Amino acid sequence: MTVTTSYQGQIAVVSIDNPPVNALSKHLRHDLLDAVIRLDAEPAVEAVVLACEGRTFIAGADVNEFGKPPEAPHLPDVVASIEHAKKPWVAAIHGNALGGGLEIALGCSYRLAAPKTNFGLPEVKLGIIPGAGGTVRLPRLIGVEAAVDLATSGAVIGTDKARVLGLIDTVVEGDLREGAVSYAQSIVGLPKPPPLSLRSAPQKDGDFWGQAESTVRSKSKGEIAPSKALASIRNATEVDFHAAMAFERSTFLDLRASKQAAALRHVFFAERAAPRPPELNGVPALEIRSAAVVGGGTMGAGIIAALRNAGLPVILIERDEEAAERGLSNVRAIFDGLVKRSRLTAELAADRLAGVQTSTDYDTLKDVDLVIEAVFEDLVVKQAVFKSLSEACSAEALLATNTSYLDPNQIGAHVENPERFLGLHFFSPANVMKLLEIVPTSVTSPEAVARGIALARLLGKIPIRAGVCDGFIGNRLLKVTRAQAERLLLAGATPSAVDAAMRQFGMPMGPFEAQDLGGLDIAAFQRKAARTRGEAVFAPIADRLCEIGRLGQKTSGGWYDYAPGDRKPLPSDVVAGIISSEAGDRPSFPWDGETIAEAIIFPMISEGAAILDERIALCAADIDLVEIHGYGFPRWRGGLMHYGLEVGLTNVVERLKDLSSQGLAPTPSRGLVEAVVSGSFGG
Ligand code: 3HC
Ligand code: NAI
Numbered sequence: 001m002t003v004t005t006s007y008q009g010q011i012a013v014v015s016i017d018n019p020p021v022n023a024l025s026k027h028l029r030h031d032l033l034d035a036v037i038r039l040d041a042e043p044a045v046e047a048v049v050l051a052c053e054g055r056t057f058i059a060g061a062d063v064n065e066f067g068k069p070p071e072a073p074h075l076p077d078v079v080a081s082i083e084h085a086k087k088p089w090v091a092a093i094h095g096n097a098l099g100g101g102l103e104i105a106l107g108c109s110y111r112l113a114a115p116k117t118n119f120g121l122p123e124v125k126l127g128i129i130p131g132a133g134g135t136v137r138l139p140r141l142i143g144v145e146a147a148v149d150l151a152t153s154g155a156v157i158g159t160d161k162a163r164v165l166g167l168i169d170t171v172v173e174g175d176l177r178e179g180a181v182s183y184a185q186s187i188v189g190l191p192k193p194p195p196l197s198l199r200s201a202p203q204k205d206g207d208f209w210g211q212a213e214s215t216v217r218s219k220s221k222g223e224i225a226p227s228k229a230l231a232s233i234r235n236a237t238e239v240d241f242h243a244a245m246a247f248e249r250s251t252f253l254d255l256r257a258s259k260q261a262a263a264l265r266h267v268f269f270a271e272r273a274a275p276r277p278p279e280l281n282g283v284p285a286l287e288i289r290s291a292a293v294v295g296g297g298t299m300g301a302g303i304i305a306a307l308r309n310a311g312l313p314v315i316l317i318e319r320d321e322e323a324a325e326r327g328l329s330n331v332r333a334i335f336d337g338l339v340k341r342s343r344l345t346a347e348l349a350a351d352r353l354a355g356v357q358t359s360t361d362y363d364t365l366k367d368v369d370l371v372i373e374a375v376f377e378d379l380v381v382k383q384a385v386f387k388s389l390s391e392a393c394s395a396e397a398l399l400a401t402n403t404s405y406l407d408p409n410q411i412g413a414h415v416e417n418p419e420r421f422l423g424l425h426f427f428s429p430a431n432v433m434k435l436l437e438i439v440p441t442s443v444t445s446p447e448a449v450a451r452g453i454a455l456a457r458l459l460g461k462i463p464i465r466a467g468v469c470d471g472f473i474g475n476r477l478l479k480v481t482r483a484q485a486e487r488l489l490l491a492g493a494t495p496s497a498v499d500a501a502m503r504q505f506g507m508p509m510g511p512f513e514a515q516d517l518g519g520l521d522i523a524a525f526q527r528k529a530a531r532t533r534g535e536a537v538f539a540p541i542a543d544r545l546c547e548i549g550r551l552g553q554k555t556s557g558g559w560y561d562y563a564p565g566d567r568k569p570l571p572s573d574v575v576a577g578i579i580s581s582e583a584g585d586r587p588s589f590p591w592d593g594e595t596i597a598e599a600i601i602f603p604m605i606s607e608g609a610a611i612l613d614e615r616i617a618l619c620a621a622d623i624d625l626v627e628i629h630g631y632g633f634p635r636w637r638g639g640l641m642h643y644g645l646e647v648g649l650t651n652v653v654e655r656l657k658d659l660s661s662q663g664l665a666p667t668p669s670r671g672l673v674e675a676v677v678s679g680s681f682g683g
Contacts, residue, residue, distance in 0.1 A: 198241075297330065299374040408439055
């Protein structure tokens with residue numbers, strides 16, 4: 001039983017218990033419907049309180065059921081039965097009232113909430129729209145603008161805002177159930193308020209809808225659901241309640257079966273599985289209560305900000321006092337930027353900065369639980385840092401390197417107790433990007449990996465276990481992206497055509513714009529190191545740009561020209577000249593956006609399969625999360641490998657063979673060829 005009923009005088013308390021988040025699975029819908037019918041038939045009951053056990057009110061429909069055909073009783077019928085019950089229902093809400101959970105609450109006559117409760121219609125984040133009256137009842141309760149904001153963005157609001165909008169009637173400060181029962185007793189004898197289905201919908205003119213449509217389109221970039229949510233709200237203001245419900249339901253059912261919804265569900269579950277690799281099941285993670293960062297440059301400062309945002313006191317170690325002061329001002333600049341953009345109050349920013357202590361003395365680190373090294377990408381420098389850390393820190397301290405390309409096995413070769421050493425590869429800006437690659441060496445203990453994962457969760461990041469190779473998962477794929485982008489230039493495409501195609505595909509930026517923004521020198525340095533190691537690196541045009549000092553926006557020229565002080569990329573004659581001299585008499589191809597995207601993405605899928613084949617990534621979903629959270633791959637496409645499966649691996653291989661026969665891509669990897677045979681990536 002997912003629903004039990006208890007009584008306090010004339011008040012029945014219907015209590016839902018369907019862990020972990022009281023999702024509206026079929027059994028719960030059935031039991032709730034049953035409760036409505038039963039309580040309607042109990043003459044002694046005057047009002048009903050609906051409350052939930054555990055950490056939250058109903059978090060929505062059961063996402064696990066979305067891959068299967070819908071089964072009765074359907075949620076709109078459950079909501080309607082509550083709305084039309086003979087007795088008034090009072091929702092007692094704590095934790096979250098999301099999606100179907102909020103729709104159930106909208107069916108109740110009154111809504112009470114505990115402080116710090118979240119309310120929202122997050123369906124668009126799953127590629128769908130509300131399917132049980134969210135777009136029809138909500139505008140009738142809180143107005144069209146607020147409903148549009150919530151349903152098209154999937155954002156949540158807290159108790160205070162919900163109160164202001166009229167979404168809830170009362171905030172209960174003490175015990176929620178007791179408060180709800182008292183409230184229910186206070187309404188006994190009053191007429192039941194008219195349900196939202198009988199209220200008329202507010203009207204808006206064409207200008208409002210036109211404006212709303214263009215705002216939603218510009219924010220949703222390729223996602224279908226937000227515009228559909230808007231259309232459903234608009235329809236709900238133009239037709240009667242029943243027609244509006246029918247329109248919403250049919251849109252919901254269409255989207256539920258769509259590729260975007262499947263992709264977004266895949267990401268939803270992948271994100272929840274990533275912090276729990278099966279081999280770490282039951283491995284304890286020692287708590288991290290304090291941290292230190294060595295090196296306060298771009299990455300060190302971002303990592304410090306992330307650690308401070310999570311409340312950890314941090315010591316910054318630099319080479320000398322001057323560098324330490326510079327490092328601290330790098331951290332200050334991050335917090336100042338947040339204040340400027342109203343993301344943080346000046347008071348909180350000051351508090352976060354005050355929690356950073358600078359030092360040049362490793363002896364200050366004897367009590368810290370974690371040290372992250374973010375010094376120059378130089379093996380000798382990093383090894384020296386870890387020698388000092390080994391001597392200064394306690395034997396239990398977790399020691400981590402943020403190296404991008406060096407081998408952590410070598411960096412940690414002389415660490416004492418090397419089982420507590422690993423790579424923690426943050427992405428820039430480290431206080432913003434959600435990805436954290438966790439890179440164990442051959443001797444890192446499971447406990448240290450578990451601790452790295454726990455740190456990621458503390459910082460609100462997605463931990464992905466990556467094996468040791470050049471670039472781990474993310475940067476190894478990035479090298480393929482960049483090499484392919486250059487191959488396209490040699491075959492007749494322009495930088496702006498390539499960037500436009502990748503934006504059209506859904507990336508936030510094209511590969512050339514991104515390099516100009518970050519600076520071409522970082523990758524040049526890495527190529528030089530790789531060539532020193534005897535590795536072949538394909539970047540003929542980028543090499544030439546670096547030779548002539550075109551390092552991107554910071555030198556007012558890279559792949560594009562820039563007017564001084566302006567970030568608008570302008571096609572460059574210099575670059576066009578270099579491309580044509582490197583291309584020589586190679587044939588040009590008539591590239592269009594779709595073929596450009598294929599020529600970049602398909603080789604990445606092939607490399608992703610090689611990464612799986614070599615066990616550098618544990619599963620394809622982890623590669624999906626790396627691309628989404630490290631590089632902005634469109635979430636609604638489900639990530640790189642999910643996209644490959646959706647396109648069809650046979651198609652990917654055939655296209656790759658075609659491209660490689662013309663010298664435009666590497667041949668398909670063994671991992672990809674094997675995945676075609678088995679029909680999946682395994683893992
Ligand atoms: N259905 C099924 N399982 C769900 C779920 C849902 N709606 N929401 C969460 N879960 C599961 C998770 O998969 C996870 O399971 P696991 O432990 O086996 O991995 C477990 O509940 C805990 O989830 P989180 O790790 O996310 O827990 P948090 O405490 O961090 O967050 C939450 C709780 C805020 C409720 C978050 O889980 C969440 O945002 N869930 C999704 C809510 C949602 O999208 N609701 C709308 C669904 S669509 C809908 O309602 C359609 C309707 O209009 C018809
Ligand atoms: P950076 O050059 O901005 O900063 C390096 C800092 O380390 C400087 O402040 C320097 O004074 C300090 N430092 C150098 N030697 C030191 C020593 N012996 N002791 C104490 N401090 C010392 O470099 P950045 O970009 O922050 O990179 C740091 C590390 O992070 C590198 O390993 C890099 O590969 C990695 N990384 C860089 C990313 C990026 O986008 N910049 C992304 C992910 C990782």
